[in-house]
Amino acid sequence: MSAAPPSRVAERPPGGDSPDGLQAGLKNRHLSMIAIGGVIGAGLFVGSGAGINAAGPGILLSYALTGLLVVLVMRMLGEMAAADPVSGSFSTYADRALGRWAGFTIGWLYWFFWAVVLAVEATAAASILTGWVPAIPQWAWALLVMLVLTGTNLVSVGSFGEFEFWFAGIKVVSIIAFIVIGLLAIFGLPPGGDPAGMSNLTGHGGFLPNGPGAILSGMLLVVFSFMGSEIVTLAAAESPNPVQAVRKAVNSVIWRIALFYIGSIFVIVTLLPWDSKAVTASPYVAVLDSLDIPGAGTIMDVVVLTAVLSCLNSGLYTASRMAFSLGQRGDAPKAFATVNRGGVPAVAIWASVAFGFVAVFFNYIAQDTVFEFLLNSSGAVALFVWLVICFSQLRMRRRIERESPELLTVRMWLYPYLTWATIGLILFVVGYMLYDTEGRKQMLLSVLVAALVMVVAVVRDRRRKTAGVAGSPEPAESPGPAGSGG
Structure with missing residues (x-):
């Protein structure tokens, strides 16, 4: 399969259809904010306390190493996406570079991950809203939130982009406000008054109170909070100028991670002792409370709710576009690859929401069994996705250089050496998860589910070949309307 011809990535008229049959209704400001906000999930506001508790101030190194990993993977993905922006993104690239089995496997695993995330985020949003309006039961809030965001996704991709623009904003x-206030307090300016200094970074057991190994343990806790950085490469396919959008997103990923993640965590571990119970429970609220910011808890509840709704909105979009791409390639029901009058894959959206509803149901009736299995079995998908991106880039780069070198407007640094180094780092994290007592269960269940999906993929691929069907999809070279893949 050759790389896509240059005509596929030409600038499109605003509101025009993308080559995949989807409506190109995302504006540049939508994509810019999706790219910026895509790395800020609810896990940063809520889950970072567990990482700080595990690694102490050394969690900064955990975030830095994981951030480096994301930067390298995004550079590879950006190289492929700038050359050929398609709705299936890395799943489509894996299909072309590694084989039908790879695109099928990683596509369904990615869809599964985000479908489970829908349930997690809907439940989290419902929990906050129930605290505000206890008269309405939690399940009703979860249902309402899911239905509202489903509606915005069904109307048009532009409505999704508009909601995400404000959520991300x-x-x-x-x-940014949190970091500014925190830095003022660190240097003794209002609202803090007395300079906090750097004593909390080295006190309470030192910078690495739990030893160097805690850096890796911290990585296991924060690695999945970075999932979502790749969404902009899927969304770019539905924009007037996808190549420019991808290039901007990839070039800005370094400062985004440095500012939002490392910057805000630095403020937390500098202003407060890492072993404080308040930090473990809710680090951002703890900082605002320590500075006597009025209504800190309510402020953060609003921010967390926004982050949760943003993640749910993006998760539904991402899951539906992956299902759409799988349907195009014949790896999912053909109905998934159809679009409504608004140019959105309505069937794929409803299918993703349906699974999310089922997962929410299990969260209420079987939280410690079925729902826990869903969470653990999707937990390591981020690492699998990153590995597939790396191996796909190794092959796609050679192919594009040979057939369409002019499409390489974004290039991976020090190819192929840095790609192999990234693969080695990801495999090291996978190995450490198997070694770590808390990460082992998650990794084993994720591997089990991945293996089952891969078996299905291989069997399907062999049946295709036996029946005389080509082993690779034609849309790689000649994209057609929705449902033409196969």
């Missing part, structure tokens, strides 16, 4: 402004 609130997250970005909140993080």
Whole structure:
């Protein structure tokens, strides 16, 4: 399969259809904010306390190493996406570079991950809203939130982009304000008054109170909070100028991670002792409370709710576009590859929401069994996705250089050496998960589910070949309308 011809990535008229049959309704400001806000998930506001508790101030190194990993993977993905922006993104590239089995496997695993995330985020949003309006039961809030965001995704991709623009905007402004207030307090300016200094970074057992190994343990806790950085490469396929959008997103990923993640965590571990119970429970609220910011808890509840709704909105979009791409390639029901009058894959959206509803149901009736299995079995998908991106880039780069070198407007640094180094780092994290007592169960269950999906993929591939069907999809070279893949 050759790389896509240059005509596929030409600038499109605003509102025009993408080559995949989807409506190119995302504006540049939508994509810019999706790219910026995509790395800020609810896990940063809520889950970072567990990482700080595990690694102490050394969690900064955990975030830095994981951030480096994401930067390298995004560079590889950006190289492929700039050359050929398609709705299936890395799943489509894996299909072309590694084989039908690879695209099928990673596509369904990615869909599964985000479908489970829908349930997690809907439940989290419902929990906050129930605290505000206890008269309405939690399940009703979860249902309402899911239905509202499903509606925005069904109307048009532009409505999804508009909601995400404001959701992401609130997250970005909140993080920047938090960092500014924190730095003022560190240097003794209002609202803190007395300079906090750097004593909390080295006190309470030192910078690495739990030893160097805690850096890796911290990585296991934060690695999945970075999942979502790749969404902009899927969304770019539905924009007037996908190549420019991808290039901007990839080039800005370094400062985004440095500012939003490392910057805000630095403020937390500098202002407060890492072993404080308040930090473990809710680090951002703990900092605002320590500075006597009025209504800190309510402020952070609003920010966390926004982050949760943003993640749910993006998760539904991402899952549906992956299902759409799988349907195009014949790896999912053909109905998934159809679009409604608004140019969105309605069937794929409803299928993703349906699984999310089922997962929410299990969260209420079988939280410690079925729902826990869903969470653990999707937990390591981020690492699998990153590995597939690396191996796909190794092959796609050679192919594009040979057939369409002019499409390489974004290039991976020090290819292929840095690609192999990234693969080695990801495999090291996978190995450490198997070694770590808390990460082992998650990794084993994720591997089990991945193996089952891969078996299905291989069997399907062999049946295709036996029946005389080509082993690779034609859309790689000649994309057609929805449902033409296969």
